[in-house]
Amino acid sequence: MSFKLYGPSTNPRLSQIHLVADLLQIPIELVEVAYSQCDSKEHLARNPFAKVPVIETTDGFLYESNAICRYLARSKQESGLYGATPFQQSQVDQWIDWTVNELDPNFMTTFTQIWGHLPVNEDSFKTSRNIINEKLKQLEGHFKNSPYLVGDKLTIADITLIVRIAPFFTLLIDEKTRKSYPSLMKWFTAVTELPQFKKNFGRVRLCKVAFPLPKQEEQKQKEQKPKEEKPKEQKPKEEKPKEQKPKEEKPKEQKQKEQKPKEAEKPKEAQKQKDQEDDEPAPEKKKNPLDLLPPSPFNIDDYKRAFFAEKDITKNIQQLFTSVDTQGWSLWIITYNKSQNEGKQIILTNNLMKGFINQRLDQNFRKYSFAIHGVYGDEPNLEIRGAWIWRGIEVPQEWKDHVAYDYHVFRRIDINNEQDKKDFTEYWVNQEEDVSKVDGLTARSLIYFR
Known part of the structure; x- marks a missing residue:
C-alpha cells in the first residue's frame, strides 16, 4: 500500500507526514505542488480550501497534517504509534489537541515577528514567549515521570509536539533557559536523534542565544526620543502657574516658596553634573577591540x-x-x-x-x-x-x-x-x-x- 502526498517539499507539515510514514515503513510518493498552484482547478479538486498538504488514499483525498498522521498510524495499528489501547489512543488525541491549542497560537505570534512577516509588537511577543515558557515548564513536569507523552513508547503525539517545539529551541529559547528543562531536553534529544527524524528534518541546531527581533534596537531609539523631548517642552508650562500664584499669597510666603524650588534645583543640577561626570568614561569602555590594534597603512x-x-x-x-x-x-x-x-x-x-x-x-x-x-x-x-x-x-x-x-x-x-x-x-x-x-x-x- 502506497500513497500520494501533494504539497511543496519544503513545507514542515509534509516533513512531519514523511516522518510518520518512515516510522511505519509506509511508502509515500511526493507530488510537488507549489503554493502558487493551490488555487488551481486540479488542486481544488483535492482540497476545496486550497491548502496543503493533501494525501490521496484508496478512499479519497484527506487533508490537515494531523488527520493524515492519524490515518497512517491507524492503518498500522499493530505498530503502537497510535497507542496500544483505546485509552492510550485517547491520550494521543489529547496531547495532539493540547499541542495545537496551547503552542500553535503562540508559535505564530512569536515567529511571524522573528521572521519579519508581521510588524514587531514587543508586548504581544513577550506575552507569547512567557506563555511558551509556562507550557515548557508543564512539559518538564510530565517528562519527569514519563519518557514519552503517552506510555513508554513513541507515538504520533510525540511527533506532533517535536515539530512544533523544535523551532523554539533553535531560535527562541536560549541555552541558559533550556538547562532548566532537563527532562524535556532528554525527551527532545531522544526524538531528534531518531534516524527517521534526521532524514526528514536534518540535524537540529540549538541556539546559544535567542534571535533578537528585527530592528528592535532602532525601534527602541525611536520610542526613547519623544520621552526625552517631552520634559523640555513642559518646563515653560510648569513655570506659568508659579508666576501667577503670588497674586493670591502674602509676600513672606511668596519669598519662601520661591526660595524652596531654587534650593531644590541646586542638588538636582549637582546630581546631573555628577551623572555626566560618571558617564564620561563610558565611551572608553565601549571601544571596539579593533580600534586598539596597531595602526595600519591600509x-x-x-x-x-x-x-x-x-x-x-x-x-x-x-x-x-x-x-x-x-x-x-x-x-x-x-x-x-x-x-x-x-x-x-x-x-x-x-x-x-x-x-x-x-x-x-x-x-x-x-x-x-x-x-x-x-x-x-x-x-x-x-x-x-x-x-x-x-x-x-x-x-x-x-x-x-x-x-x-x-x-x-x-x-x-x-x-x-x-x-x-x-x-x-x-x-x-x-x-x-x-x-x-x-x-x-x-x-x-x-x-x-x-
Missing part, C-alpha cells in the same frame, strides 16, 4: 571607493593583494553550514542570507570590513557564501557574537597561496547574478557589506 574606506570606481574588477583585486596590510587586515571566505531543509528555495534562502548579514550582524562592523556575500547554486541545493576582508587577523567579536556563528565555516585566505587567491578572486570578480559562476555554482543573489 585604508578600507579608500579601497571601497576604488572598488566601486574601478571598471576592471580583475585589476582591482590584484591591487588588493599587493596593497593589503596582512599584519592588520585579513581575507576570508565564509560558508554557511545549512541544515537538511535549508537552501531549497531561492526566496527563503535569500531572506535567510540577508537576515543573517543585514539584521543579525552588528552594523558598526561595516567600518572595519567589506564583503561580497550571496546565494549560489540551484534549487533545491542552494548555498550561502561570501568573500570578506576585515580588520585584524582573527575572526572578530562581531562575528563571534552573531547568533548563527557556530553554523558558519571561516576559511582564512593566504595571499601567498595561489589557490587561495584564485578562490577569493572568483567571489570578487564574478558578480553578475544568474550568469556568473563561483566554484561551479551560479550566483543568484549578491549583496555588498560595506
Whole structure:
C-alpha cells in the first residue's frame, strides 16, 4: 500500500507526514505542488480550501497534517504509534489537541515577528514567549515521570509536539533557559536523534542565544526620543502657574516658596553634573577591540571607493593583494553550514542570507570590513557564501557574537597561496547574478557589506 502526498517539499507539515510514514515503513510518493498552484482547478479538486498538504488514499483525498498522521498510524495499528489501547489512543488525541491549542497560537505570534512577516509588537511577543515558557515548564513536569507523552513508547503525539517545539529551541529559547528543562531536553534529544527524524528534518541546531527581533534596537531609539523631548517642552508650562500664584499669597510666603524650588534645583543640577561626570568614561569602555590594534597603512574606506570606481574588477583585486596590510587586515571566505531543509528555495534562502548579514550582524562592523556575500547554486541545493576582508587577523567579536556563528565555516585566505587567491578572486570578480559562476555554482543573489 502506497500513497500520494501533494504539497511543496519544503513545507514542515509534509516533513512531519514523511516522518510518520518512515516510522511505519509506509511508502509515500511526493507530488510537488507549489503554493502558487493551490488555487488551481486540479488542486481544488483535492482540497476545496486550497491548502496543503493533501494525501490521496484508496478512499479519497484527506487533508490537515494531523488527520493524515492519524490515518497512517491507524492503518498500522499493530505498530503502537497510535497507542496500544483505546485509552492510550485517547491520550494521543489529547496531547495532539493540547499541542495545537496551547503552542500553535503562540508559535505564530512569536515567529511571524522573528521572521519579519508581521510588524514587531514587543508586548504581544513577550506575552507569547512567557506563555511558551509556562507550557515548557508543564512539559518538564510530565517528562519527569514519563519518557514519552503517552506510555513508554513513541507515538504520533510525540511527533506532533517535536515539530512544533523544535523551532523554539533553535531560535527562541536560549541555552541558559533550556538547562532548566532537563527532562524535556532528554525527551527532545531522544526524538531528534531518531534516524527517521534526521532524514526528514536534518540535524537540529540549538541556539546559544535567542534571535533578537528585527530592528528592535532602532525601534527602541525611536520610542526613547519623544520621552526625552517631552520634559523640555513642559518646563515653560510648569513655570506659568508659579508666576501667577503670588497674586493670591502674602509676600513672606511668596519669598519662601520661591526660595524652596531654587534650593531644590541646586542638588538636582549637582546630581546631573555628577551623572555626566560618571558617564564620561563610558565611551572608553565601549571601544571596539579593533580600534586598539596597531595602526595600519591600509585604508578600507579608500579601497571601497576604488572598488566601486574601478571598471576592471580583475585589476582591482590584484591591487588588493599587493596593497593589503596582512599584519592588520585579513581575507576570508565564509560558508554557511545549512541544515537538511535549508537552501531549497531561492526566496527563503535569500531572506535567510540577508537576515543573517543585514539584521543579525552588528552594523558598526561595516567600518572595519567589506564583503561580497550571496546565494549560489540551484534549487533545491542552494548555498550561502561570501568573500570578506576585515580588520585584524582573527575572526572578530562581531562575528563571534552573531547568533548563527557556530553554523558558519571561516576559511582564512593566504595571499601567498595561489589557490587561495584564485578562490577569493572568483567571489570578487564574478558578480553578475544568474550568469556568473563561483566554484561551479551560479550566483543568484549578491549583496555588498560595506
